[in-house]
Amino acid sequence: MNAGNLISANRLQDGLVVWLDQQHHWVDDLTQAHVFDEHSLDQAQAAAKASVAANLVVDPVPRPAEVADAGPVPVDFREQLRARGPSVREDLGKQASDGAVQAALAHAPALSVAPEHAGIYRYDPSEREYLKDRAKEFGQQVARRLSGELSEDDFKVYRLMNGLYLQLHGYMLRVAIPYGTLSAVQLRQLAYVANRYDKGYGHFTTRQNLQFNWPTLVDSPQILSALADVDLHAIQTSGNCIRNVTTDQFAGAAKDELLDPRVYAEILRQWSTDHPEFTYLPRKFKIAITGAQTDRAAVRFHDIGILARTNDQGEVGFQIYAGGGLGRTPIVGTLVREWLPEADLLRFVEAILRVYNALGRRDNIYKARIKILIKEMQPAKFIEMIEEEFARIAQTHRPLAQDVVKAIGERFVVPEFATLPEASSVFQQAYESDIDFKHWVDTCTHEHKVPGYISAVVSLKPSGGIPGDASSQEMLLLADLADEYSFSELRVTHEQNLVLPHVQRDALYALWKQLRSAGLATPNIGLISDAIACPGLDYCALANARSVPVAQRIALRFTEEQQRDIGPVTLNVSGCINACAHHHVAHIGILGVDKAGKENYQITLGGSADDNAAVGKILGPGVSYEAVPQVIENILERYLKLRNEGERFIDTLGRVGAEAFKGALHVD
Amino acid sequence: MLIDRNGLPAEDTWTYLGADAQIPGDAANDARHDTVLPLDAWLAANERGVAPAGIRVQGHDDPARIAALLPQLELVVIEFPKTRDGRGFTLAKVLREKWNFQGAIRAAGPLLPDQLAMLWACGFDSLLSPSEVPTARWREAALAAQARAGRPRTLLARLTA
Numbered sequence: 001m002n003a004g005n006l007i008s009a010n011r012l013q014d015g016l017v018v019w020l021d022q023q024h025h026w027v028d029d030l031t032q033a034h035v036f037d038e039h040s041l042d043q044a045q046a047a048a049k050a051s052v053a054a055n056l057v058v059d060p061v062p063r064p065a066e067v068a069d070a071g072p073v074p075v076d077f078r079e080q081l082r083a084r085g086p087s088v089r090e091d092l093g094k095q096a097s098d099g100a101v102q103a104a105l106a107h108a109p110a111l112s113v114a115p116e117h118a119g120i121y122r123y124d125p126s127e128r129e130y131l132k133d134r135a136k137e138f139g140q141q142v143a144r145r146l147s148g149e150l151s152e153d154d155f156k157v158y159r160l161m162n163g164l165y166l167q168l169h170g171y172m173l174r175v176a177i178p179y180g181t182l183s184a185v186q187l188r189q190l191a192y193v194a195n196r197y198d199k200g201y202g203h204f205t206t207r208q209n210l211q212f213n214w215p216t217l218v219d220s221p222q223i224l225s226a227l228a229d230v231d232l233h234a235i236q237t238s239g240n241c242i243r244n245v246t247t248d249q250f251a252g253a254a255k256d257e258l259l260d261p262r263v264y265a266e267i268l269r270q271w272s273t274d275h276p277e278f279t280y281l282p283r284k285f286k287i288a289i290t291g292a293q294t295d296r297a298a299v300r301f302h303d304i305g306i307l308a309r310t311n312d313q314g315e316v317g318f319q320i321y322a323g324g325g326l327g328r329t330p331i332v333g334t335l336v337r338e339w340l341p342e343a344d345l346l347r348f349v350e351a352i353l354r355v356y357n358a359l360g361r362r363d364n365i366y367k368a369r370i371k372i373l374i375k376e377m378q379p380a381k382f383i384e385m386i387e388e389e390f391a392r393i394a395q396t397h398r399p400l401a402q403d404v405v406k407a408i409g410e411r412f413v414v415p416e417f418a419t420l421p422e423a424s425s426v427f428q429q430a431y432e433s434d435i436d437f438k439h440w441v442d443t444c445t446h447e448h449k450v451p452g453y454i455s456a457v458v459s460l461k462p463s464g465g466i467p468g469d470a471s472s473q474e475m476l477l478l479a480d481l482a483d484e485y486s487f488s489e490l491r492v493t494h495e496q497n498l499v500l501p502h503v504q505r506d507a508l509y510a511l512w513k514q515l516r517s518a519g520l521a522t523p524n525i526g527l528i529s530d531a532i533a534c535p536g537l538d539y540c541a542l543a544n545a546r547s548v549p550v551a552q553r554i555a556l557r558f559t560e561e562q563q564r565d566i567g568p569v570t571l572n573v574s575g576c577i578n579a580c581a582h583h584h585v586a587h588i589g590i591l592g593v594d595k596a597g598k599e600n601y602q603i604t605l606g607g608s609a610d611d612n613a614a615v616g617k618i619l620g621p622g623v624s625y626e627a628v629p630q631v632i633e634n635i636l637e638r639y640l641k642l643r644n645e646g647e648r649f650i651d652t653l654g655r656v657g658a659e660a661f662k663g664a665l666h667v668d
Numbered sequence: 669m670l671i672d673r674n675g676l677p678a679e680d681t682w683t684y685l686g687a688d689a690q691i692p693g694d695a696a697n698d699a700r701h702d703t704v705l706p707l708d709a710w711l712a713a714n715e716r717g718v719a720p721a722g723i724r725v726q727g728h729d730d731p732a733r734i735a736a737l738l739p740q741l742e743l744v745v746i747e748f749p750k751t752r753d754g755r756g757f758t759l760a761k762v763l764r765e766k767w768n769f770q771g772a773i774r775a776a777g778p779l780l781p782d783q784l785a786m787l788w789a790c791g792f793d794s795l796l797s798p799s800e801v802p803t804a805r806w807r808e809a810a811l812a813a814q815a816r817a818g819r820p821r822t823l824l825a826r827l828t829a
Contacts, residue, residue, distance in 0.1 A: 354758055
């Protein structure tokens with residue numbers, strides 16, 4: 001029997017959780033909140049409604065609660081978490097014990113910027129002007145919202161257009177990092193924003209973006225303006241439009257590359273930003289592209305996936321997939337074009353989007369993605385329609401002639417690589433004499449196309465940390481290291497790590513020492529503790545269960561040595577069916593669901609995001625929050641018993657089948 | 669309120685009738701010419717040889733169905749059921765580019781001033797403003813759009829113009 005209801009809302013100005021007290025004032029401390037009985041609830045709801053009209057709060061909702069000695073106790077788990085307050089990292093950012101360093105960090109914006117451009121792709125001055133204008137315009141819209149001229153519903157359209165979401169405990173700003181490429185200057189500016197307007201850290205996501213979890217509504221136009229100063233923005237990071245185009249984190253550096261996909265990702269970015277026809281699609285639209293032989297961008301799980309391929313005549317062009325995706329309906333994309341000439345890329349993408357915009361379902365949000373359209377109309381019919389539309393669009397319409405591609409490609413800052421021998425004796429000596437360095441090299445580096453260079457992956461998965469979080473101190477340090485070792489360039493990976501793409505092998509040992517002293521040399525890339533986790537119920541308004549602590553507790557189960565013994569395995573943890581952590585495509589996937597008001601976790605096995613794209617299968621009944629780490633340990637113990645020499649987890653699973661792992665779900 | 673290409677209020681010479689409107693069966697009636705009828709009513713009137721020069725369609729109507737009627741039309745009003753339902757953009761573009769319609773295409777529905785530039789870019793040349801949008805906002809949006817149109821923002825736009 002419930003004692004009654006709390007009235008819970010988010011404060012308009014900063015998004016923080018507030019409740020009504022007995023006098024109908026909003027309080028942010030649950031112990032001060034009042035639990036209204038059935039007699040007083042109507043009046044309280046009327047007061048809450050008046051507060052909405054007065055632009056004080058957003059979305060007031062009654063939440064069942066009981067009264068204990070210490071104050072109200074919400075009945076449902078989500079409200080309990082909301083009541084706990086923001087899940088702020090105590091060991092990162094302004095809260096950290098080395099907070100004294102923070103004072104030094106409160107520097108003015110990092111405007112050691114060339115007057116015209118700050119990024120690795122050199123924007124036109126007109127682009128920055130446009131971003132500054134957008135920030136100013138958003139400032140006016142925020143003012144109109146705060147004054148009440150705009151209602152929350154009207155304002156929401158503008159808010160989301162600028163990447164600002166209202167989450168569980170506050171606003172969240174999603175900053176686009178196009179194709180995951182960042183300059184040191186841009187990273188310093190992100191550190192500045194984290195410090196000046198947030199709690200001193202940011203969260204790198206599986207879409208190669210960065211999320212700030214605690215901006216206020218009032219500050220957000222200033223944040224956008226500061227981002228615009230370094231050619232960064234939050235445009236199209238929300239809404240039913242073409243989102244940030246993602247790619248291989250080693251683009252432009254990888255040894256197995258046919259072409260640099262960032263050039264085409266940039267072309268797609270320019271083409272899709274503010275697109276007149278494709279900004280109000282049935283649902284969000286995600287494109288990924290890879291230029292390498294190996295798919296490191298999970299392209300077959302995107303609305304459109306583009307792979308560079310050579311045809312029989314030796315010409316480089318593209319293979320196109322459409323209708324892949326995760327979420328409620330995980331599905332590998334359909335191959336819609338075996339090979340497409342480079343010049344036709346935009347025309348073909350336009351044809352796909354036109355068919356989708358006209359015919360995609362708008363009656364049901366869960367059936368609105370292109371994957372459902374292709375499934376419902378049958379792939380053959382869909383391909384026929386896009387080919388017909390593609391043929392109709394004039395050949396002269398936006399062709400990507402070679403000179404266009406070349407001109408855009410030339411806008412990328414190309415590192416001036418030194419001519420070096422393939423091998424490095426400095427590197428070799430360190431590799432053979434320092435076992436810790438060896439372990440790091442074995443997991444955290446990637447072959448470079450230029451002799452004498454190598455790409456270094458910086459793990460944002462320290463043992464027990466939050467996957468993808470980086471503090472402003474770490475960002476500043478990494479910006480300095482990028483300047484010193486990697487031509488001022490960095491990358492964000494969709495596994496939520498960072499990359500220094502162009503490091504001389506000769507300098508790798510020195511770099512590693514600096515990373516290690518900053519706690520940024522965890523040698524676990526590709527191992528069990530390199531888990532992908534969405535923000536989950538600690539942050540996200542959509543989540544049903546927590547993901548971050550699940551990933552943390554699993555990581556803490558295994559020593560580094562055990563992890564190396566287990567070998568390569570992917571572990572992804574999502575806090576809801578929307579699958580932001582891509583749990584379906586992990587070797588071991590964990591999906592948190594709400595089961596009768598409690599967190600419950602489904603385990604899937606056998607997913608894969610690479611060229612053997614596959615969706616994992618559910619192993620059996622879900623398990624409790626407490627049991628998850630033990631279950632994962634059981635699964636891996638079985639693998640160690642069953643594996644043959646040289647077999648990875650996914651190989652053993654493929655050989656013996658999931659049946660052999662079913663018993664792992666039992667925890668005493 | 670009719671808003672023209674420059675974002676300014678304009679005099680509307682068209683009469684908009686609902687689905688149940690009765691069109692007098694008099695083919696010589698000039699007043700009838702400047703009338704806009706919903707698609708089904710228009711088709712019914714056309715059966716009787718009294719179709720007006722204006723039609724009102726929904727963003728989700730099949731362009732192939734409308735294409736056959738275009739030679740008889742001077743105005744196509746495309747209705748957006750919701751701000752975020754972008755099918756009307758594609759419909760206008762297809763009418764212009766695939767079926768070469770040269771007449772007027774007018775947007776109706778709960779549209780935002782932010783969408784004006786997109787409407788024009790997809791082939792619309794006027795819109796019927798929802799009553800709650802202050803008229804001045806359309807003008808602001810049109811001026812901003814004109815300023816931007818004069819200076820392509822991206823390198824790609826300049827290279828492929």
